[in-house]
Amino acid sequence: MESVQKQYTVLCIVGARPNFMKIAPIMRAMASSSVISPVLLHTGQHYDAEMKHSFFDQLHIPEPDIDLEVGSGSHAEQTAEIMKRFEPVLDELKPAAILVVGDVNSTIACALVAVKKSIAVVHVEAGLRSGDRAMPEEINRVLTDQISDLLFTTEADAIENLTAEGIPPERVHFVGNVMIDTLLYNRERATPAEQVLKSIGDEVSSGYGLLTLHRPSNVDDPAVLKRLLEVLVKLSKRLPLVFPVHPRTRQRITNMGFDSLLENSAISLLPPLGYLQMLGLMSDATVVLTDSGGIQEETTALGVPCITLRENTERPITLTQGTNVLAGTDVAAIESAFNDVLEHGGRKGNVPELWDGNAAVRITQIIEAFLEERAVGHN
Numbered sequence: 212m213e214s215v216q217k218q219y220t221v222l223c224i225v226g227a228r229p230n231f232m233k234i235a236p237i238m239r240a241m242a243s244s245s246v247i248s249p250v251l252l253h254t255g256q257h258y259d260a261e262m263k264h265s266f267f268d269q270l271h272i273p274e275p276d277i278d279l280e281v282g283s284g285s286h287a288e289q290t291a292e293i294m295k296r297f298e299p300v301l302d303e304l305k306p307a308a309i310l311v312v313g314d315v316n317s318t319i320a321c322a323l324v325a326v327k328k329s330i331a332v333v334h335v336e337a338g339l340r341s342g343d344r345a346m347p348e349e350i351n352r353v354l355t356d357q358i359s360d361l362l363f364t365t366e367a368d369a370i371e372n373l374t375a376e377g378i379p380p381e382r383v384h385f386v387g388n389v390m391i392d393t394l395l396y397n398r399e400r401a402t403p404a405e406q407v408l409k410s411i412g413d414e415v416s417s418g419y420g421l422l423t424l425h426r427p428s429n430v431d432d433p434a435v436l437k438r439l440l441e442v443l444v445k446l447s448k449r450l451p452l453v454f455p456v457h458p459r460t461r462q463r464i465t466n467m468g469f470d471s472l473l474e475n476s477a478i479s480l481l482p483p484l485g486y487l488q489m490l491g492l493m494s495d496a497t498v499v500l501t502d503s504g505g506i507q508e509e510t511t512a513l514g515v516p517c518i519t520l521r522e523n524t525e526r527p528i529t530l531t532q533g534t535n536v537l538a539g540t541d542v543a544a545i546e547s548a549f550n551d552v553l554e555h556g557g558r559k560g561n562v563p564e565l566w567d568g569n570a571a572v573r574i575t576q577i578i579e580a581f582l583e584e585r586a587v588g589h590n
Contacts, residue, residue: 217248219307219582226256226317229505233312235270236392236571246579254293254317255280265485293320307582308333314348319355326358337362338369339525363574366528386573387565390505391512395568402488404495420450421496425457429502433467435540440472442542446549447477455481498552507535516557518548534560
């Protein structure tokens with residue numbers, strides 16, 4: 212029996228670390244499709260080669276078919292360079308659609324180039340809003356949604372946001388959360404926390420909190436960063452904290468002269484970790500303190516208390532249904548949320564609707580139907 216030729220090329224885009232976790236289940240689902248031929252393109256926006264390879268290996272993502280190797284730069288430089296290097300790829304491949312995930316610069320850059328060439332744009336994780344236009348990611352989200360042909364949402368609030376912004380409802384599909392697809396797929400493969408911590412000589416018998424910090428609003432302002440580090444050092448006296456440090460955050464701490472704040476504290480500094488190591492640490496943590504968007508979702512799925520060190524969140528479902536508390540950078544609010552975890556176990560949450568590990572399958576099925584319908588319309 213002859214194999215059936217797949218009809219539609221879908222060019223899937225990744226650019227930065229959060230994208231890797233979102234694209235992995237989509238590539239798996241599309242590989243099983245009888246009508247979609249997925250091609251993976253890495254813009255190179257995330258330029259830590261060691262981290263990139265560890266994520267691709269751990270998440271079973273095929274090596275990218277194309278790597279634009281853009282590297283770092285200002286938002287304008289990076290976005291412009293991605294657009295310049297991406298256009299010839301579209302001219303050569305002529306895909307039926309491109310698929311972008313999340314809200315990084317690669318997302319809006321590739322979507323802009325594609326829409327001007329009348330190539331369908333698919334946005335996974337559409338409709339999330341923090342309401343804070345000072346966040347570059349918020350601008351990327353809003354603009355990408357406006358020019359997308361298919362918008363896949365993780366929660367009902369996202370649908371309301373898109374409706375309010377005038378997006379036609381027939382473009383929008385509530386499918387669940389691909390980040391949770393990846394979490395559930397890899398949970399049994401996660402590196403045990405004890406094994407991760409043993410590598411730095413730490414014991415976990417008394418429990419620990421997991422800390423991540425990377426947002427410019429937290430690490431670029433010396434007053435904010437100092438305030439956060441001081442309260443975190445104070446909290447660590449009650450519960451040791453494990454802190455995988457983002458390279459940019461480490462640089463800011465050193466350049467601002469704050470290394471001494473962390474000396475002799477109960478905060479253990481780790482290098483950046485791969486996904487399976489982070490998943491192991493998150494799963495066993497007493498509490499997670501973070502300014503990451505994805506970690507707010509992952510802790511909700513795991514049932515682990517989360518304290519978000521931001522003034523707003525584009526993932527409100529983690530507050531209303533999940534285990535997340537929004538504390539901002541206010542010392543009293545952070546201490547109050549931390550005390551609630553230690554004394555009462557923190558916020559008890561539920562796993563939101565359709566966070567069931569099958570979002571990527573639903574996405575693939577909808578894209579198949581969309582492309583076949585679109586092809587009929589063009590004939």
